[in-house]
Amino acid sequence: MRRTAEIVVGLPADQAIALFTPEGERRWADGWDPQYPQPSRREGPGAVFTTTHGTHRATWIMVDHRPDGVRYARIVHGLTAGIVAVDLFASGDDTTRVRVTYDLTALGPAGESQLEAFEADYQAEIAVWSTEIAAALQSSLSSVIGRSRTRRPVAL
DSSP, X not given: XXXXXXXXXXXXXXXXXXXXXXXXXXXXXXXXXXXXXXXXXXXXXXXXXXXXXXXXXXXXXXXXXXXXXEEEEEEETTTEEEEEEEEEEEOSSSOEEEEEEEEEEESSHHHHHHHHHHHHHHHHXXXXXXXXXXXXXXXXXXXXXXXXXXXOOOOO
């Protein structure tokens, strides 16, 4: 099963790429909590982390990390395996078009059922990413504005 969808992120590409790293995704993805078998190695090709979604545990390996994209090998133990790719295309000074591609293979009948459900919900799920990212960016902006309004002038 191969599915691709696109969203637009309200950041320039050089900043948007960080949202699709294991730690960057914490900023916007509810429940995303990557765990690292080697905590000192969180970035770059070969970095490994695991996530849990419901009763399913996934192992992710960063395969490639470039300024315009990132690719992960992903194995959901006993269910599916494949590649997740995020490619960025600058679409304006402050926006980036993001293409998210999941290319997954079922590892058995249970994986086939999971992929059927995943495929049916894919476009809607990626649209949720867009909403969650926009909310996180807005929250960050509001936080920065709030801090700047509460600063007191420095007495000279």
